[in-house]
Amino acid sequence: HYSHLLSELLGSICLQTLTFFFFFAVTKGEEVEICMVKHFRVDREERYEIVEKWFLKDLEMIDGKEADTDNPYFDMHFHKVYSMEAYSCASKYTFARTLNKLNETYLKKDLKIVNFNNTYLNDDSIWSSNNRDCLVLMRICFYASNLLCLSLCPLS
Secondary structure: OEEEEEEEEEEEEEEOOEEEEEEEEEEOOOOEEEEEEEEEEEOOEEEEEEEEEEEHHHOOEEEOOOOOOOOOEEEEEOOOEEEEEOOOHHHHHHHHHHHHHHHHHHHOOOOEEEOOOHHHHOOOOOOOOOOHHHHHHHHHHHHHHHHHHHHHOOOO
């Protein structure tokens, strides 16, 4: 059924004892599927269940809510709006980058990605690499350490 599964498996939503993941699949007809999978345990057995499935071609927009805030919230606009909470802000950006790359590779449609900081979305940015999320975290830590140093400086 699938020609190949992409290596992007993103832990995205954690609710109490349940964990949800997104994974992306490309069918033989090169349709991109976005699947939300629920992970749970029954006794000692690990279980996975696809709870929602969408096609990338039906995604109208992904809204990161606030580009200048470190938050994990985003909305996916299909025929209805699905509000999501990612595991972290870095996971949210990884998700958006993956959707963007899949769109560029398979659909080439005008996918609206709004309220995201473009510095972290574009592959041509200085912070782009295979370890993007680590670099995002490193940049945040750099800013935080600068703020800490400034706060410790005596005002005279």
